[in-house]
Amino acid sequence: MVKTADPVQRARALLEMRRPAEAERELRGLLAEEPQHAAGHALLALALVEQHRVDEAVAESHEAVRLAPDTWFPHYIAGQVHNRARRPDEAIAAARAALALSPEWAPIWELLARAHLLKGEWPLVAGAARQGLALEPESSDLMSLLSLAHTRLGQAREAGDTAARAVALAPESATAHLVYGRAALASGDPRTAADAFREVLRLDPGYGQARDLLVTALKERNPLYRGLSRLRGRFLGGWRLLFLLPALPPVIMVFVLIALLHWAAWVAEAVTVLRLARAKATSLLFEGSESRVALASCGLLGAGAATLVAGIVLGNDVVGTAGAAVMALVTAVQEAAHTGSPRGRAVLYGWAALLGVAVVVSVASGAWPVALLTAYTALATIWIAAGVRRVFRTLGDARTY
Known part of the structure; x- marks a missing residue:
């Protein structure tokens, strides 16, 4: 039993450290000994999609679901794989299958919100985020998703309030500062938005979207550019x-x-x-x-x-x-x-x-x-x-x- 659990834990740790190739090697070794290990197939799917090997990742996620159809985890991982592969319809179906088995786990609602986000279905993003927050009210990621939905729906005040709450919950979260900047930009406050995007780049210098949005905010501070x-x-x-x-x-x-x-x-x-x-x-x-x-x-x-x-x-x-x-x-x-x-x-x-x-x-x-x-x-x-x-x-x- 220990022998089976160790590769899984190591693979999880490697995935968290964004070392998917090494995680794949651990999981391949596990599956060579236990080919029916559902969690091993699920985690292997994540390792593969992180390496942009989408077709292989989808196949592994389907195998995990086949081996354990009555467990929420393989459905959840399948949703994650489809979401990262930018297949929102499949991600939504997988997330709903996971919710049917475990509706009380907030990360599944977050997955559902992110899948609807890919389709631009902002009322559904907001609804899923609220369901998740009812279960985990201190989740900065769910609060950020709700703020982004408010921004896209033109609800400036609600967007600003929820974004500020997301930042308060996780002041070191680049995502929280990003949605705060987006809310400020949408409400016509480019100066505050520029400060928020600078904070994102301080926390995560490689965040390309924040760089683009900072440029937009700096341009919006020009009255002529803004008016035109x-x-x-x-x-x-x-x-x-x-x-x-x-x-x-x-x-x-x-x-x-x-x-x-x-x-x-x-x-x-x-x-x-x-x-x-x-x-x-x-x-x-x-x-x-x-x-x-x-x-x-x-x-x-x-x-x-x-x-x-x-x-x-x-x-x-x-x-x-x-x-x-x-x-x-x-x-x-x-x-x-x-x-x-x-x-x-x-x-x-x-x-x-x-x-x-x-x-x-x-x-x-x-x-x-x-x-x-x-x-x-x-x-x-x-x-x-x-x-x-x-x-x-x-x-x-x-x-x-």
């Missing part, structure tokens, strides 16, 4: 408006307004990022590509403005319009840079390059309409980019959350 971002969010428009153009030509002005608001917001984004990237206190927050994109966007803005002025001074419509088109390329470049899917980002960068070629061709050929059409098309990249992101998200190239 809100206007842009208010006037998103939609492709269905295209069907109104034949009947209501003035709708074109709505598209123009939306496109210009987005362009102004992207200009503010580039200027803000460049300023922060060059400041000593914040320069380390920005990757090289981020600052390079901001620099390129500001360069396009300056070059386009200079070309536009030159065209006006020279009375050359082609040159002046080409200058406006170069300035409009800021939208195309920024939309590409802010696309999460690598393939989608490559497509949009190619699109921006194609627009740049069109500007050069318009000047070389003296074709004024080509330059004007390029300017309009560059501004319209906001809708083109939305379609590209949707396509690559459907293909599974982007994260679901």
Whole structure:
């Protein structure tokens, strides 16, 4: 009996220390001697999914459930595996199976909340978190999940209160400070949010999401950027408006307004990022590509403005319009840079390059309409980019959350 228990305990300890390969070796040895050991298969599934060997992990979790279907632990581990493999429907089914056997164990409710989180089902996230807190009211993780759900549901006061409670329960938890920062950001307090995200990075310097959110909070402290971002969010428009153009030509002005608001917001984004990237206190927050994109966007803005002025001074419509088109390329470049899917980002960068070629061709050929059409098309990249992101998200190239 001791011989069987020791490998399991060692494997648990190794998993807690994030050494899944070593945990796998322990469990393989155990299962070679006892192939019907359900807990061994369950823990092996965790070790495998930590190594991104999803198919093997799922198979091991199913084997654990087959060997002990009337025990909550294999179902719970199966839910954990599916959740980490970003298979929320399977995770939800496994969590509910575990709850049917052990409804009084709070971590299963936390698993259910996290699975609903992957699907963006925020009322269900909140409900599962509350059920878990009824059993374990001092759980900072459950409190954090509840706060995040409140934030996503637009319940700012409740989000702030529960986030503050999560931090009080676990002041050394990076996750608790992260949701506190998200709640502050959503309530319009970027200064408090920035402080919270800095604390996350102090506790866990490798927390990439906190770094991205800190950058957002620092940008939001710029009143111009904040105002333009809100206007842009208010006037998103939609492709269905295209069907109104034949009947209501003035709708074109709505598209123009939306496109210009987005362009102004992207200009503010580039200027803000460049300023922060060059400041000593914040320069380390920005990757090289981020600052390079901001620099390129500001360069396009300056070059386009200079070309536009030159065209006006020279009375050359082609040159002046080409200058406006170069300035409009800021939208195309920024939309590409802010696309999460690598393939989608490559497509949009190619699109921006194609627009740049069109500007050069318009000047070389003296074709004024080509330059004007390029300017309009560059501004319209906001809708083109939305379609590209949707396509690559459907293909599974982007994260679901």
